[in-house]
Amino acid sequence: MRLEELLSGVEVAGLLGDPAVEITAVVDNSRRVRPGALFVARPGTREDGHRYLRQAVTSGAAAVVRMDRLDPDLPVPQVLVKDSVSSLARILSNFYGAPEKRLRLIGVTGTNGKSSVTWMLREALLRLGRPAGLIGTLLYDTGGRVERAQETTPGLPRLYALLAEMVRSGVSVAVLEVSSHALDQRRVTGLSFEGGVFTNLSRDHLDYHPHLEAYFQAKRRLFGEHLSPEGFAVVNVADPWGRRLAEELSGLRIFRVGEAFQAEILSRDQGLVLRVREPEGEFELQTRLFGDFQQENLLCAWAVLRGLGFSAREAAEALTEAKAPPGRLEPVAEARGARIFVDYAHTPEALAAALKSLRALAPRRLLCLFGCGGNRDRGKRPLMGQVASALADALYLTSDNPRFEDPQTIVREILRGVNGTRVRVILDRRQALREAIAELTAGDILLVAGKGHEDYQEIAGRRLPFSDAEEVKRIVGELS
Numbered sequence: 001m002r003l004e005e006l007l008s009g010v011e012v013a014g015l016l017g018d019p020a021v022e023i024t025a026v027v028d029n030s031r032r033v034r035p036g037a038l039f040v041a042r043p044g045t046r047e048d049g050h051r052y053l054r055q056a057v058t059s060g061a062a063a064v065v066r067m068d069r070l071d072p073d074l075p076v077p078q079v080l081v082k083d084s085v086s087s088l089a090r091i092l093s094n095f096y097g098a099p100e101k102r103l104r105l106i107g108v109t110g111t112n113g114k115s116s117v118t119w120m121l122r123e124a125l126l127r128l129g130r131p132a133g134l135i136g137t138l139l140y141d142t143g144g145r146v147e148r149a150q151e152t153t154p155g156l157p158r159l160y161a162l163l164a165e166m167v168r169s170g171v172s173v174a175v176l177e178v179s180s181h182a183l184d185q186r187r188v189t190g191l192s193f194e195g196g197v198f199t200n201l202s203r204d205h206l207d208y209h210p211h212l213e214a215y216f217q218a219k220r221r222l223f224g225e226h227l228s229p230e231g232f233a234v235v236n237v238a239d240p241w242g243r244r245l246a247e248e249l250s251g252l253r254i255f256r257v258g259e260a261f262q263a264e265i266l267s268r269d270q271g272l273v274l275r276v277r278e279p280e281g282e283f284e285l286q287t288r289l290f291g292d293f294q295q296e297n298l299l300c301a302w303a304v305l306r307g308l309g310f311s312a313r314e315a316a317e318a319l320t321e322a323k324a325p326p327g328r329l330e331p332v333a334e335a336r337g338a339r340i341f342v343d344y345a346h347t348p349e350a351l352a353a354a355l356k357s358l359r360a361l362a363p364r365r366l367l368c369l370f371g372c373g374g375n376r377d378r379g380k381r382p383l384m385g386q387v388a389s390a391l392a393d394a395l396y397l398t399s400d401n402p403r404f405e406d407p408q409t410i411v412r413e414i415l416r417g418v419n420g421t422r423v424r425v426i427l428d429r430r431q432a433l434r435e436a437i438a439e440l441t442a443g444d445i446l447l448v449a450g451k452g453h454e455d456y457q458e459i460a461g462r463r464l465p466f467s468d469a470e471e472v473k474r475i476v477g478e479l480s
């Protein structure tokens with residue numbers, strides 16, 4: 001496509017060079033530039049793309065978009081814009097034939113539950129015969145192809161490429177997990193969601209957001225800036241921040257989970273059996289979900305189906321047998337009459353929810369093994385220690401992804417919140433799992449928290465293969 005065609009709808013403040021130059025790709029990372037690419041320089045959180053303009057040209061960029069000035073010394077066509085992020089979104093839309101307008105978009109935000117809601121929703125849509133795409137923490141599914149996710153919400157170039165692939169595969173509904181980082185960094189610019197979901201808000205990511213209010217405001221942007229006026233919001237009003245959001249949103253169709261959409265847990269042992277009450281009546285569902293918290297996530301998915309126009313009966317049929325993504329309170333093994341669950345709880349609230357759910361299964365003893373990620377929100381460490389010591393009978397503290405921090409220091413910070421419960425510290429996660437599992441006797445439950453589906457452990461910049469579920473199964477096999 002020619003540069004001038006890509007600039008349709010872009011507010012151009014200045015142009016240098018030939019606008020008819022042929023463009024073969026659009027990128028915002030100089031390391032991804034191939035000959036023929038258009039490089040869009042934009043400021044970020046750590047770097048500024050403008051520093052890499054020369055590098056982009058050396059790598060073969062056919063033209064560049066920039067916000068600072070037109071530089072006669074740069075030997076390629078240049079476009080000056082006021083805002084390179086919105087320009088990038090518009091250029092990508094032109095490049096891919098406006099895929100964001102050819103899909104029904106559902107965005108899910110909140111501290112916990114995004115992956116669970118989006119996963120259930122995709123499966124439900126498929127059961128209803130609607131080709132659905134998914135972009136989230138675990139994977140990107142474009143309808144024709146599934147790939148491992150890099151980010152929960154990818155940056156604009158990747159995002160538009162995935163949406164374009166969905167259109168090509170005949171997908172009609174695209175379900176997206178929208179992280180607060182993505183909202184803050186404008187990674188969903190140009191997208192107008194038909195449905196927006198807010199699951200809950202609690203402490204996380206305070207290494208990034210200055211305080212909880214700023215974190216909330218980032219999430220709120222999904223509804224304030226990215227929701228189509230004809231669209232709908234699904235808000236969990238059982239959560240205080242959700243209640244506030246619902247009060248603040250005016251003129252929108254809102255589905256209130258916790259009020260208009262409610263569920264009662266009838267039994268838990270073999271997966272949640274739920275009685276759902278919603279405006280059109282009552283429905284009983286046998287699901288494959290573990291964790292009381294999943295009822296809220298299921299109701300969010302249910303309400304989205306209703307917002308998309310499905311009947312209550314269709315929602316019930318589509319969500320019967322609903323299951324969580326891997327590593328969300330997943331029962332992975334039994335050892336000598338004890339049960340072992342792997343969960344992705346990495347916030348105080350999530351850890352509390354997971355432990356309370358397992359306590360409801362009436363274990364003889366409830367053991368909890370976890371650590372905290374390095375180089376991320378440090379303040380949540382003692383809070384997770386506090387929650388775990390209040391709700392579990394014994395703790396194994398170990399390493400999560402220490403990244404560039406000393407695992408011993410991380411555990412010491414968790415220990416500040418621990419009070420009275422029996423604790424063992426074993427920094428080697430494999431060894432900690434081995435000892436915790438060796439201790440189990442009939443009726444016990446062990447929760448292995450923090451890493452969920454992750455298949456690596458990140459230590460000092462290296463990702464070493466590691467899966468809690470696989471490790472647990474291997475150890476149980478060895479011990480039996």
Ligand SMILES: CC(=O)N[C@H]1[C@@H](OP(=O)(O)OP(=O)(O)OC[C@H]2O[C@@H](n3ccc(=O)[nH]c3=O)[C@H](O)[C@@H]2O)O[C@H](CO)[C@@H](O)[C@@H]1O[C@H](C)C(=O)N[C@@H](C)C(=O)N[C@H](CCC(=O)O)C(=O)O
Nearest residue numbers: 028029030044045046047048049052151152153155179181
């Ligand atoms: C701090 C942070 O969130 N950074 C993310 C962000 O980068 P950024 O926009 O701030 O970019 P930057 O690194 O400052 O660089 C600015 C510009 O210079 C360019 N550049 C930079 C270097 C270079 O050599 N050449 C070059 O062109 C960059 O490509 C970019 O265009 O946007 C990028 C995609 O557009 C992300 O890959 C990147 O994720 C980093 C690696 C990361 O760890 N992010 C985590 C915290 C994250 O985003 N997590 C959330 C999930 C959170 C949750 O679970 O709730 C997620 O959505 O994944």
Ligand SMILES: Nc1ncnc2c1ncn2[C@@H]1O[C@H](COP(=O)(O)OP(=O)(O)OP(=O)(O)O)[C@@H](O)[C@H]1O
Nearest residue numbers: 111112113114115116137293328343344345350353
């Ligand atoms: N509705 C909920 N309320 C409280 N805790 C929850 C809820 N849903 C999930 N959790 C907890 O949060 C963990 C992560 O769940 P999930 O992956 O669905 O959330 P997420 O928002 O996608 O997380 P991330 O931000 O890491 O992508 C679960 O393993 C569980 O411990």
Ligand SMILES: N[C@H](CCC[C@H](N)C(=O)O)C(=O)O
Nearest residue numbers: 346372373376400401450451
């Ligand atoms: N989505 C979370 C993942 C944290 C998972 C935990 N295992 C860790 O490494 O801290 C985040 O980006 O903070």
Ligand SMILES: [Mg+2]
Nearest residue numbers: 114115137177
């Ligand atoms: Mg997720």
